[in-house]
Amino acid sequence: MAALSLTCKQCNASLKSVKEAQDHGEATGHSQFEESTEPVLNLQCTVCGKPCRNQTEKDMHSRHTGHLEFQNKTDEATAIHTESEMQQASEAMREALKGDSAASAAVSDMDVDAALEMVPAAVSTELRQQLEDMGFSANKATRALHFCGQESLEAAVTWLAQHEEDAGLDEPLLIPKTQPKKKLTPEEAAQAAEDLRKKIKAKNQKEEAELEKLREKERIRSGKELLEAKRKEDDLKLKRNLEMRRIEKEEEQRARDRIRVKLEEDRRARRRKMGLPEEMTEEEKAQEAAAAAQKAEAAKKKGSFVTVKPVSVAEKLRAKLVEIKKSHPDNSAGVTTCFQTMQKYLANIYKDPSQDKFRNIRLSNPAFQQRVGAFAGSIEALELCGFKKSADGDSLSMSQQDAQPEVLTIAGSELNNALNNPFFGML
Numbered sequence: 001m002a003a004l005s006l007t008c009k010q011c012n013a014s015l016k017s018v019k020e021a022q023d024h025g026e027a028t029g030h031s032q033f034e035e036s037t038e039p040v041l042n043l044q045c046t047v048c049g050k051p052c053r054n055q056t057e058k059d060m061h062s063r064h065t066g067h068l069e070f071q072n073k074t075d076e077a078t079a080i081h082t083e084s085e086m087q088q089a090s091e092a093m094r095e096a097l098k099g100d101s102a103a104s105a106a107v108s109d110m111d112v113d114a115a116l117e118m119v120p121a122a123v124s125t126e127l128r129q130q131l132e133d134m135g136f137s138a139n140k141a142t143r144a145l146h147f148c149g150q151e152s153l154e155a156a157v158t159w160l161a162q163h164e165e166d167a168g169l170d171e172p173l174l175i176p177k178t179q180p181k182k183k184l185t186p187e188e189a190a191q192a193a194e195d196l197r198k199k200i201k202a203k204n205q206k207e208e209a210e211l212e213k214l215r216e217k218e219r220i221r222s223g224k225e226l227l228e229a230k231r232k233e234d235d236l237k238l239k240r241n242l243e244m245r246r247i248e249k250e251e252e253q254r255a256r257d258r259i260r261v262k263l264e265e266d267r268r269a270r271r272r273k274m275g276l277p278e279e280m281t282e283e284e285k286a287q288e289a290a291a292a293a294q295k296a297e298a299a300k301k302k303g304s305f306v307t308v309k310p311v312s313v314a315e316k317l318r319a320k321l322v323e324i325k326k327s328h329p330d331n332s333a334g335v336t337t338c339f340q341t342m343q344k345y346l347a348n349i350y351k352d353p354s355q356d357k358f359r360n361i362r363l364s365n366p367a368f369q370q371r372v373g374a375f376a377g378s379i380e381a382l383e384l385c386g387f388k389k390s391a392d393g394d395s396l397s398m399s400q401q402d403a404q405p406e407v408l409t410i411a412g413s414e415l416n417n418a419l420n421n422p423f424f425g426m427l
Contacts, residue, residue: 004039004077008032014040014053017080018088025197031190039077043070118174121146127153136160143173231329238327242376300401313384314410320381321418327376336419338378341371343415346385346408353403361387361396385411 006015008024009032015021021033043052047067052058062068123145130153131141144156144163163169268278280288321339328335348358361368361382372378379396383389386402418424 004079005036006033006080007036007038009034014038016040016077022197025193026201029194029197031194031197035080039074042073042077044073045069046071121173121175124150127156131156137170139170139172143169146173146175234326238323242323242327313407314414317381317384317411317414318417320377320384321414322424324375324377324381325418325424335375338372338375339415339419341368342378342382342385343412343419345382346412346415349398349403350405350408350412353400359398359400359403363389363394363396 006018006021007013008015008021008028008030010030011028013024014036015024015033025031041053043058044050045052045061045065045067046069048065050061051073052061052070058070121142123142127145127150128138128141131144132138134157136144140160141156144159148155148159150156271278324338325335345358345361348355352358363369363373363379372382379389382396386398386404386407387396388398388402389396
């Protein structure tokens with residue numbers, strides 16, 4: 001009766017094919033199998049078609065899926081053609097182990113020995129003819145040349161002298177067309193199969209390790225691309241914010257200009273109603289200037305620190321310095337020079353606020369443009385410290401009244417922090 005399954009002699013597991021036996025051997029290390037006429041139990045779920053090989057597997061499937069109906073298809077099992085399947089498995093192993101001569105030889109040793117065909121030994125025709133001319137028969141000459149390795153005529157003559165008493169010396173020499181292979185014992189075959197299984201497993205592990213390295217490289221590359229995309233997105237966002245701030249400032253300036261024009265028109269209209277000329281007389285201008293001076297003097301007496309709140313200036317200046325640093329991530333040396341130059345400006349004013357040259361900066365100066373003006377946000381930072389841009393936009397200036405020591409000290413401290421703190425702007 002034909003075999004319907006294979007049984008592992010070490011754990012009694014029932015297997016439906018040689019392929020399953022191979023997989024079982026790789027998983028458990030078992031290598032002893034025998035054919036069986038008992039079919040493998042096959043309980044197939046009528047809902048999803050999953051085959052179950054025992055009652056335990058059936059119960060677990062029912063518990064996990066809720067499927068309760070199964071059809072017994074054990075009787076539909078087909079015969080196992082062990083020899084042909086083993087041949088296919090051997091070919092598959094040989095294909096998988098291309099380049100590994102030792103493993104290929106082990107697979108070949110497990111094959112059935114081919115039938116041997118005996119053929120006459122092939123030797124050098126020239127050397128054989130010389131031996132025949134010396135009086136030796138063709139069979140003796142062929143035998144001598146074959147066993148001495150066809151090294152030379154002298155070696156062949158020496159071999160004949162040593163074996164002149166051998167029986168059958170003058171008989172034709174026949175040798176196998178293909179060298180016979182040593183037939184393995186069952187124990188040797190099992191050991192060869194185990195060695196082969198280990199080699200295949202080692203090869204699979206090596207390939208998996210290489211694939212894992214490739215996957216890790218791909219993950220690193222993807223991570224770098226994501227970080228670069230995030231950096232570009234942050235740069236674009238920062239540029240959009242800067243542009244929005246610029247537009248807002250321009251709009252505020254236009255609104256102030258419109259209010260100023262409207263106030264001027266209202267003033268002219270009031271003077272017309274009062275029967276006065278639209279333009280103020282010199283006496284009126286002098287009176288208005290005197291009133292403004294008295295108002296300024298009163299504010300100064302009330303407190304010279306009312307105009308600027310140092311804490312607010314510190315927060316705004318720190319935010320502006322962080323913005324400058326993040327806007328130029330690839331030019332840290334230039335940012336450092338920018339901060340050092342601004343710090344020098346403020347230090348000079350703090351030491352001698354009466355010097356006009358310290359309190360005035362020409363924006364078109366090439367040195368200023370290279371060191372400070374080239375960095376977006378630097379002029380706004382100087383304005384936070386007390387500088388004001390001229391009407392023509394060509395210079396920055398700070399009045400002696402605006403050169404407040406407390407503000408200059410706080411600004412210098414923030415610049416010093418930006419220069420010496422390695423974590424400045426990273427949070």
